[in-house]
Amino acid sequence: MKKIWIIANRELASYFDSLIAYVMIILFLGMSGFFTWLFGSSIFLIGQASLQVFFGISYWTLFFFIPAITMRSLAEENRSGTIELLSTKAVSDREIVVGKFLANLILVAIALACTIPYYITVATLGNIDHGATIGGYFGLILMSSMYISIGIFASSLTNNQIVAFLLALFIGIFFQILFDVMATSFTGTVGGIFDFLSSRTHYESLSRGVIDSRDLIYYFSFIIAGLLLSETILSKRNWQH
Amino acid sequence: MGYRNLLKNVKTLIKRLIFSVSVPNFASEKFIDMASIVVENLTKKYGDQKAVDDISFDVKPGEVVGFLGPNGAGKSTTMRMVTCYMAPTHGKITVEGYQADEHPEEIKKKIGYLPENNPLYTDMAIIDYLKFCAEVQGVGKDIVNTRVREMVDICGLNLERHKKINELSKGFRQRVGLAQAMIHDPEVLILDEPTSGLDPNQIVEIRNLIKELGKEKTVILSSHILSEVEATCDRILIINRGKIVADGTSDTLRQQAQGQELVSVKIDGDESRVKKALLGLASVEKVNEQENRKGFFLVQSKPELSSRKDIFDLCVKNKWYLLEMTGIETKLEDVFREVTN
Numbered sequence: 155m156k157k158i159w160i161i162a163n164r165e166l167a168s169y170f171d172s173l174i175a176y177v178m179i180i181l182f183l184g185m186s187g188f189f190t191w192l193f194g195s196s197i198f199l200i201g202q203a204s205l206q207v208f209f210g211i212s213y214w215t216l217f218f219f220i221p222a223i224t225m226r227s228l229a230e231e232n233r234s235g236t237i238e239l240l241s242t243k244a245v246s247d248r249e250i251v252v253g254k255f256l257a258n259l260i261l262v263a264i265a266l267a268c269t270i271p272y273y274i275t276v277a278t279l280g281n282i283d284h285g286a287t288i289g290g291y292f293g294l295i296l297m298s299s300m301y302i303s304i305g306i307f308a309s310s311l312t313n314n315q316i317v318a319f320l321l322a323l324f325i326g327i328f329f330q331i332l333f334d335v336m337a338t339s340f341t342g343t344v345g346g347i348f349d350f351l352s353s354r355t356h357y358e359s360l361s362r363g364v365i366d367s368r369d370l371i372y373y374f375s376f377i378i379a380g381l382l383l384s385e386t387i388l389s390k391r392n393w394q395h
Numbered sequence: 396m397g398y399r400n401l402l403k404n405v406k407t408l409i410k411r412l413i414f415s416v417s418v419p420n421f422a423s424e425k426f427i428d429m430a431s432i433v434v435e436n437l438t439k440k441y442g443d444q445k446a447v448d449d450i451s452f453d454v455k456p457g458e459v460v461g462f463l464g465p466n467g468a469g470k471s472t473t474m475r476m477v478t479c480y481m482a483p484t485h486g487k488i489t490v491e492g493y494q495a496d497e498h499p500e501e502i503k504k505k506i507g508y509l510p511e512n513n514p515l516y517t518d519m520a521i522i523d524y525l526k527f528c529a530e531v532q533g534v535g536k537d538i539v540n541t542r543v544r545e546m547v548d549i550c551g552l553n554l555e556r557h558k559k560i561n562e563l564s565k566g567f568r569q570r571v572g573l574a575q576a577m578i579h580d581p582e583v584l585i586l587d588e589p590t591s592g593l594d595p596n597q598i599v600e601i602r603n604l605i606k607e608l609g610k611e612k613t614v615i616l617s618s619h620i621l622s623e624v625e626a627t628c629d630r631i632l633i634i635n636r637g638k639i640v641a642d643g644t645s646d647t648l649r650q651q652a653q654g655q656e657l658v659s660v661k662i663d664g665d666e667s668r669v670k671k672a673l674l675g676l677a678s679v680e681k682v683n684e685q686e687n688r689k690g691f692f693l694v695q696s697k698p699e700l701s702s703r704k705d706i707f708d709l710c711v712k713n714k715w716y717l718l719e720m721t722g723i724e725t726k727l728e729d730v731f732r733e734v735t736n
Contacts, residue, residue: 164519171519235511239515242503244533393482
């Protein structure tokens with residue numbers, strides 16, 4: 155656990171030393187702020203003290219931003235060879251993967267924490283549904299965790315950051331929208347399966363403020379699967395031919 | 396409260412004592428006759444190709460061993476397996492009594508490793524980087540800073556310590572690489588081409604540093620520069636196509652390759668008569684005129700015989716002047732070429 159934290163700490167420091175963290179936070183706030191407060195079906199037009207608009211926007215902005223921050227996590231180590239340095243230190247492959255996951259998650263959490271003023275603003279404007287808002291944030295964190303896990307997996311497969319980014323988006327788009335589309339075009343059990351696989355279904359139920367075990371199981375199983383796959387790929391060098 | 400503080404102080408004091416005193420002695424007293432690294436029948440296949448083919452060797456504590464071999468001979472692959480970066484296809488590796496497939500974490504703690512091409516987190520400052528390495532290797536919180544300061548001093552990084560690694564020249568990067576390998580005071584140091592890309596002055600500095608370290612620690616280093624291995628190592632393993640083709644000190648290797656004594660002589664006398672007389676000696680096998688050197692003969696003795704005294708006696712008998720007699724030593728280069736071709 156201590157080793158995981160040391161790795162996460164270094165990773166996080168490198169995000170803040172390079173511009174990655176600031177660009178990511180500012181872009182996220184800018185995009186979500188613009189669409190929430192100023193443009194189109196903004197918060198003022200709905201006439202409700204609710205952050206549903208913000209959650210809808212963040213669902214998409216995070217989908218694009220997360221692969222951009224996870225793409226370098228292992229791909230860069232593979233490219234520069236520092237992975238050899240790191241894995242010959244007294245850490246296990248699992249600690250490396252989980253450390254990287256944690257660093258990315260903390261960065262996303264910091265970005266989300268910066269939107270708490272939105273919550274306070276709306277809460278002073280009217281009677282906000284606190285349960286739904288907390289559920290919404292919780293849903294965003296879970297959804298982000300899933301995409302981070304997928305992103306790290308994509309990053310572990312290659313030593314090219316762009317390939318990692320596109321691969322993460324490609325895998326992600328299935329959960330983001332394609333399964334949802336397929337669910338509508340199928341009926342019965344197949345439709346039900348696709349509906350369950352779609353992240354949107356689970357995210358919407360969470361952002362209504364309903365915390366259902368099925369949604370938790372869904373997100374946690376994909377997070378764990380992604381991390382285990384990354385660990386497997388990382389230890390591929392040990393495979394005995 | 397006072398009592399608790401006292402206890403804490405005593406604890407840190409004991410920890411420091413243990414760390415600073417007993418670790419070096421540990422290797423030299425208790426395990427004096429136990430090999431530090433034992434490698435048995437190690438094989439690594441990449442697909443159908445065998446990168447390392449059934450290698451066995453062991454390294455005693457405090458020994459400095461040099462891996463020598465042409466590019467792609469399997470030096471780096473062997474090192475990667477000993478450092479637990481890769482698992483071997485077959486074979487057993489034991490480091491400081493721990494088996495690689497069972498306790499990789501313990502082995503990693505005991506090894507300091509400088510990988511080939513010296514990869515570093517180039518976006519970090521030297522100090523931060525060394526601190527990170529120390530923490531990851533499990534160096535106690537209270538001594539991390541002391542260790543980092545020591546390493547910065549030993550490796551001569553003092554003036555650059557707040558610079559980012561990507562601002563450093565290759566020589567300084569190499570020193571950072573060495574510093575991170577030694578930061579946790581490991582018993583075993585494995586250095587893959589530690590002097591590649593350095594200028595001659597830096598090479599001498601790094602060599603001296605390795606020699607200094609070699610007094611207390613087990614060191615394995617690889618190189619394809621012969622003079623370097625000869626200058627720093629107690630023992631040389633020549634690896635070619637995944638196999639160990641020669642093993643020994645530079646002197647024994649030379650002797651092995653030499654086999655028969657070779658002397659260059661110059662004798663003042665009629666050349667054809669001299670040659671004939673030399674060939675007539677019981678201990679001489681072959682006599683050749685030397686190219687480009689008039690009057691010089693290259694005399695090869697029969698196996699395990701020395702012809703020097705006989706040549707001298709011959710000159711005395713015939714009243715010739717012996718102008719020059721030099722033993723020709725086989726260079727390590729020749730040994731290397733012979734066993735790797």
